[in-house]
Amino acid sequence: MTRRSVRRLLTALGAAAVLAPASLAAQDHENLQVLPSDIPRPQLSAIMRGFTQALGVRCSTCHVGEEGQPLSTYDMASDDKPMKRKAREMLRMVQAINGEYLAELPDRGEPAVRVTCATCHGGLRRPEPLADVLTKVAMDDGGDAAAARYRELRAEYFGGRAYDFSSGSLTGAMEALVGEERGADAVALGRVALEFHGESTVVHTMMGQALEAAGDTEAAVAAYRQALELDPDNRAAQRRLEALGGG
Ligand code: HEC
Ligand code: HEC
Known part of the structure; x- marks a missing residue:
């Protein structure tokens, strides 16, 4: 890795833009394969704390050691935990995104926007779109379980970046x-969806389709009418109403 791409990576990870000369406070780490092995300890610590925040996890999620014990008892160099090995691949990916792909953008805006762990993770260990989470719960355990999961996640994460609580996820x-x-x-x-986004014509239209799929044509017609009350130009609702003979 060139010194410049190291600098880009460290900047992206929020660890001081200046890379100290190797001799200054450098600390040889045993098993750094992506970060420079002579990275000063304060920078490494800043990056590691950044990981815990971006993913909402603890040092022990990735490192061998016992929660509650001093960090000095941890074996930070060990790669035994799969999560650490995954994080290393992520580190390589972020480095490539910033150092290769974004760096090649023509007419790039100033200041350059950099991708960090938080860009995608937003506080979650596994950044899964809310729609996918809900679909999976519903497929496995039914719609009521999915509705309950939505409420739980909303209670815990609303206002943060982890999940998109706009109507589109539902x-x-x-x-x-x-x-x-x-x-x-x-x-x-x-x-x-109607409880939280009852003003959305799209939600009513989607509810109409769900009701149709569930075999409740009468309720579907009512849903499409509601959608059209909110937006008379809603073409999807118009078409479904006509098809159902309720126009
Ligand atoms: C999301 C996973 C993850 C979390 C959380 C994490 N680390 Fe790391 N850590 C890594 C990875 C990956 C490396 C190796 C990077 C490389 O190969 O360049 C590493 C390397 C290290 C090293 C260097 C070990 C050596 O000698 O090679 C230290 C020290 C360290 N981490 C401390 C911490 C501390 C302290 C915390 C908690 C504040 C922490 N880490 C949280 C993934 C993580
Ligand atoms: C471009 C988006 C993106 C960026 C940037 C990103 N990640 Fe990820 N990360 C993902 C996705 C998506 C997954 C889930 C992959 C899967 O399992 O399907 C993931 C999975 C992971 C996992 C495994 C989680 C698990 O439960 O299996 C770890 C650990 C991780 N990322 C760490 C990091 C770290 C550390 C950084 C910053 C160096 C980072 N990621 C940057 C998108 C990203």
């Missing part, structure tokens, strides 16, 4: 469930 999951012929489960999520 309608996305509903659409996926309708595609899997799980209409009743989509309806269960639809009730939550």
Whole structure:
């Protein structure tokens, strides 16, 4: 790795832009394969603390050691924990994104925007889109379980960057469930969607589709009418109403 790409990586990771000369406070680490092995300890610590914040985890998530014991008892060099090996691949990925791909952007804006762990993780160990989380819970345990999960996640994470609580996550999951012929489960999520986003014509339209998939045509017609009340130009709702003979 060139000194310049090291600097880019460290800057992206929020660890002091200046790379101290190797002799200054340098600390030889045993098993650094991506970060420079002579990185000063304060910089390494800053990067590691950045990992814990970006992913909402502890040092012991990646390193061999016991929670509650002093860090000096940890074996930081060990690669035994799979999470550390995954994090190393992520480190390589972030380095490539900033150092190779973004660096090649023509007419790049100033100041350059850098990708960090938090860009994707936003405080989660595994940055899974909310629509996917809800779809999976609904497929495995049903729509009511998915609705309950939505409430739990919302109570814990609303206002942060971890999950997107806008209506799209719920309608996305509903659409996926309708595609899997799980209409009743989509309806269960639809009730939550209406509770939090009842002003959205899109949510009412999606609820109509879920109700149709669940075999409740009458309720579907009512949902499409509601969608059209909120937006008379809603073409999708118009078309479904006509198809159902309720226009
Ligand atoms: C998300 C996983 C992750 C978390 C959380 C994490 N680390 Fe690390 N740590 C790594 C990876 C990956 C490396 C190796 C980087 C490389 O190969 O360049 C590393 C390397 C280290 C090293 C150098 C070990 C050596 O001698 O090779 C130290 C020291 C360290 N971490 C301390 C910490 C501390 C202290 C914390 C908690 C504040 C922490 N780490 C949290 C993933 C993590
Ligand atoms: C471009 C987006 C992106 C960036 C940037 C990113 N990650 Fe990830 N990371 C992901 C995704 C997506 C997954 C889930 C992969 C999967 O399991 O399907 C993931 C998974 C992980 C995992 C495994 C989690 C698990 O439970 O299996 C770790 C650890 C991790 N990332 C650490 C990091 C660290 C540390 C950084 C910064 C150096 C980082 N990631 C930067 C997108 C990103």
